[in-house]
Amino acid sequence: MNGAADSLERWLASAARRRSAAFLERKRHVLRPLDAVRVHDGELELLNFSSNDYLGLAGHPDLRAAAAEAAHEFGSGSGASALVTGYRPQHQQLEDGLAEFLDREAALLFSSGYLANLAVATSLAGRGDRIVQDRLCHASLIDAARLSGARLARYRHADMGSLEQQLGDASSGHTLIVTDGVFSMDGDIAPLSELSAQAQASDAWLVVDDAHGIGVIGSGGRGLVAEAGLNQARVPVLVGTLGKAFGSAGAFVAGSRGLVEHLVNEARSYLFTTAMPPAVAAAGLAGLAHVRDDQWRREHLAERVSQFREGAQQRGLDLMPSHTAIQPLVLGGEKAALDLAGRLRERGFLVAAIRPPTVPPGTARLRVTLSAAHTHEHVESLLEAIESCLDGR
Ligand SMILES: Cc1ncc(COP(=O)(O)O)c(C=O)c1O
Structure with missing residues (x-):
């Protein structure tokens, strides 16, 4: 008998019992x-x-065909991280298409929204900085903030008074204000204009994860940020996902060329992971065409x-x-x-x-x-x- 393996199994069983009872x-x-x-x-x-x-795009014939064609052309996997040998024409085309669609200078693809949010928090904030988040932000934003090493403060859901209070506390470094656009479990929307005004007033960088808004909300499906008329200067960091309205998988960060360059060089969840398969990017590009046109x-x-x-x-x-x-x-x-x-x-x-x-x-x-x-x-x-x-x- 292996004592260590046994103790692991006992520990796992008691955790399972606790979950089941609750x-x-x-x-x-x-x-x-x-x-x-x-x-x-x-x-x-x-x-x-x-x-x-x-x-309703995930099974659309155009997305299926685009994925199949890309897999046929370049294979099923990209074989390495984007910075080593994994970057394909499909990735570049989708990044350019997303930047144009969202009226941002550039966009950077990630294999998932979880990784995109990790990239943003950990490469824009660290010890001495702070991240101020809506209390109902998606788990990936919470985890990302925790991993960044920055001080995490959370304001009451969509409550600008509570945000102001949090921002009043002194901070030695810079501040990120982070919110979902459409809240993933409640479906309501963030007060983006007010958030942007608060960010301007307190010299904080506004990060909006509009995973459930881009594609769905606003004229042409450009999401909540476009609907609120907020350009790149007002929302410098915009995160979106491709596994929801776009019918594919993966995610992106859109913003200035400087932001994308910084993430390419510094974000560990970009550097140390295999690039998304080209077929997934191709399906995302086909999804983007439908998001834009339908x-x-x-x-x-x-x-x-x-x-x-x-x-x-x-x-x-x-x-x-x-x-x-x-x-x-x-x-x-x-x-x-x-x-x-x-x-x-x-x-x-x-x-x-x-x-x-x-x-x-x-x-x-x-x-x-x-x-x-x-x-x-x-x-x-x-x-x-x-x-x-x-x-x-
Ligand atoms: C607001 C929000 N951000 C990020 C994610 C994570 O995206 P992904 O599923 O691509 O990891 C989700 C849900 O999946 C989400 O609801």
Whole structure:
């Protein structure tokens, strides 16, 4: 018997028991997509209301063809980090396309949003600096700030008075103000104009992660920052992801040429990781063309969001003040959220129960996400199912 391995297994088992007792256990399901909104989970066919594929592009023939062509041309992997030998024409084209789309001087691709946020925080701030974040910022922004070594302060959600208070504390180095654009678990939006004014007034650098806004919000899908009329000088660091509305995977940071050059040279999560596969970049580029050109997808999505909100209101469901594709139904307890998700699943709906630490304790919820690929009937049937599940409590 190996004593160390045994003690590891005992420790793992006790952690698993703790998770299970608190209804915080997480399980993966092997899903087989049937189309943009239906999946097979074993024998069950489910209507998916938990994807971030907001425009229904992830399975689009153009993205599939672009990925296949790039894989055919350059292979499945890039083989090295971008700075060694992994940088391909597809990467460069997508970076140029994103910079132009977002009216920024340059953009830099990352393999994931998590890595992009890590890059920003750790290469722009360190010991002696501070990062001031909205309390509901995405986990990747929190982790990035912690890893940077800078002092992390958090202001009350979207509360400019609380931010001002935090900024009033003395700091020897520079300050980053960091926020989600659309908040990932609540679906509401950051007060970007006020944040930008605060940043200007206190000489802080504003970082906006608009992972759930770019592609979905604003004319042409340029996201919340463009919608608020904030240029590169007002929001010098803009983060977006390609695995949501763009239908591919990966992420980017957009800003000045100087910013991108700095990240290329200093960001460890750029330097020390294999470049995204060229097929993924090619799919991202095809996704960008649809994001730019298919205004009808955003219109369709907006109709589904209004339909869901009106239907929920008529049924007395308590929604959060969100007008985006993210429509959470807060239940409070972890077990209540899991139970409702389970009952919806029996009726053919896939809606994830989101629990701590993804959301604060006591705010477990069903995070309903809507897509341009959902029909009127899909949304109606979900509303009816939620109502009947709650009635049967
Ligand atoms: C606001 C926000 N930023 C970053 C990420 C991470 O992006 P990725 O999934 O590409 O790592 C997510 C979610 O995935 C997110 O919601």
